[in-house]
Amino acid sequence: MVPARILVIAGSDSGGGAGIQADIKTIAMLGGHPMTAITALTAQNTLGVSGVMPVPSDFVVAQIDAVMSDLGADAVKIGMIGSAEVAERVADRLVGFAPLPLVFDPVMVATSGAVLADEATIAAFERLMAIAALVTPNLPELAALTGRGIDDLAGLEAAALALAGRTGAAVLAKGGHLPGKLLTDVLAHDGRILHRWEAERIETTNTHGTGCTLASGIAALLGRGHALIDAVTGAREYVQAAILRAPGLGGGHGPLSHVLGTVPWELARRV
Template identity: 55%
Template structure:
């Protein structure tokens, strides 16, 4: 892992509760030794009980934020999260095209943990056609994979089939997240043209799962930005998120946040 790398440009929405979105992304990248820069796509009003407001940032402003970072600070990887609508997806595709040498981790955020929609229905097609072909790594959960692939996802074998279908849409790798698949063990499947790798562990009985998807994608992006191989980056990210869930601080009355900072305390 190079000490001169680790810059991650995050293009995503802000979570006022601090558990998901840009806030979770920054915490994750920092905890894993990277450097986080951001282009904020929306300001949301939310806490552990749900999202009560979404205020999009103009697409031109988002693009200007991203280009300001890339033109000066630079980046070693790009991670995307909540994008909202077709115009934002198109904007992000342009940004990715201007930085083709950088690996892009695409987290196709569609619905908040509490159920609020974070991606317009018509934008799903735009994600499928514009972002998946530009993804070094796509990180959908089961409902997102169903929307993008058109396949039902209820079992681990379904995860594999959907992952293979998403590869055919142009992603270079797909991390199929199995948190929505029933069972005592959570199994994620990393699908690549060279085969698959599974990551599994006990299902934690906890309501503190807010921001797990954002956190996992940002952790993967940090590893890639630091020069880890794809499998190494995903393995470290998976272990980091599992422990962050296990150590969740217990904040809020709903879907609580993770303990993003645990690796920093381990180093003391």
């Protein structure tokens, strides 16, 4: 099987639970070949982010060019972007690769609460959303992008429709921040809600990297040729399985088990 080529443009997580590290593991587990353009280095663990070092925009673009000029890509995932300048330069470059499916996770705040995007960077997200096939905001990100207060599912859907209408992208609004035992995600596009996914909330603190994992999983499945709703369904199932098998590492928000509690090489040797 020739793997789908997935380019990830995102920041690094030294703790291995989110960012580029989570993206690489997810894409590999879902049958893709992960390639990267790193936008920032972070010093972080399950307790928080203690430092961020942005990568110069010229070098971010150089990474993209190196990958695309030789390997090519079947889909792109964008996560932590680092700065407004990087957002603008990445948008300039990716416009030329249309209609390559692009999944944009508008990362603003880490699970630990650390701010990962300033106001100028968030403003520059507009250009990335305009070329994205899918944008995957959680509730606080969706509220920031639309300027709306969101208190319930109806508010989440209205904000998702507003963002989709403004950007032209499909919007997967994640409802995990809403209260209640039932978690609902909604997909908005073309003026309507295309699909809703419901699942019982998993009570755990091991959720570091769920947003990165979901977005990179969707990109991997889109790159393999899955339709959008099927790609979201498959990626959500993978995230849920990875949460349930989380190893409980660290003293804060622990990472998922991207290998689902297995040692894949040992399994492969038995075949």
